[in-house]
Amino acid sequence: MTFQDLIQSYKDIDEDDDYESLVKAKNFLEEGNTQKALELLQIVQNDMEIAQRLEVSRCMRWLMENVFLCIDFPEKMRENDALWLKKIDENREKIAYIMAIQPKIDRNYLESIWEEHEQMGLKLAKIEEKVTTQHLTWEQVFEIEHGALKRENHG
DSSP states (O other): OOHHHHHHHHHHHHTSOHHHHHHHHHHHHHTTOHHHHHHHHHHHHHHHHHHHHHHHHHHHHHHHHHHHHHHHOHHHHHHTHHHHHHHHHHHHHHHHHHHHHOTTSSHHHHHHHHHHHHHHHHHHHHHHSOOOOOOOOHIIIIISOHHHHHHHHHO
16 A cells, blocks of 8 residues: 555545444455555554543643642632532543553653643643742642642642
């Protein structure tokens, strides 16, 4: 298969959602066209990995923004404690789940994108408040419980 054929295959497949692409791959296998099925499955796998990386990125930005705010403005977080706690847990759990199912997204990967996301989170937090904290630790973002984070930094 040439590069142009692969591009055309991708264009044909790209218009489908992942489920439809998987159904097409199954049909190719039933027809005995293993090569086409494997190419299609590789495209679906790549699409899924990209989607997972984007979701991890979104969750990390949100977590970092809100941990910055919690450290510098714990009273603001108290106003919406239950909702905020729920969202912290949801974002942490999404990242943990993706790490569990996608071997390429591990702690090393998160550390490789840490600085970029930390800066984005800081920028977003500064839009809302005058944040003075400049850096976050792994523990602050992923491990420390909400109340402990506030007490640690604000007696």
